[in-house]
Amino acid sequence: AYTLIEIADTGTGIAPEIIEQIFDPFFTTKDPGQGTGLGLSIAQRIVHQHGGSLFVESQEGAGTLISIRLPGLPPRP
Numbered sequence: 321a322y323t324l325i326e327i328a329d330t331g332t333g334i335a336p337e338i339i340e341q342i343f344d345p346f347f348t349t350k351d352p353g354q355g356t357g358l359g360l361s362i363a364q365r366i367v368h369q370h371g372g373s374l375f376v377e378s379q380e381g382a383g384t385l386i387s388i389r390l391p392g393l394p395p396r397p
Contacts, residue, residue: 321392322372328385334378342376 334342341347343364348357367374372390 323390323392325388325390326385327388328383330383333380333382334376334384335380339376339378343374 338347338349343360344357345361346357347361348355350357364374367388367390370390372388375387375389376384377387378384
């Protein structure tokens with residue numbers, strides 16, 4: 321059992337040639353001074369440290385879906 325959290329937008333999407341890089345520390349498509357490129361890297365690390373996984377699906381011009389799966393808790397007695 322797991323908990324699934326999905327976050328979606330209808331923005332510009334992520335280009336296929338950079339989607340593999342989005343979790344790299346300091347990777348950003350923003351202009352200098354507009355972001356550090358650490359947000360997704362940190363989020364992925366936190367999810368993995370809790371035994372979960374993080375998946376990204378994106379289509380240019382149609383948006384992005386991020387799915388986070390975290391292990392479920394055992395039932396309480």
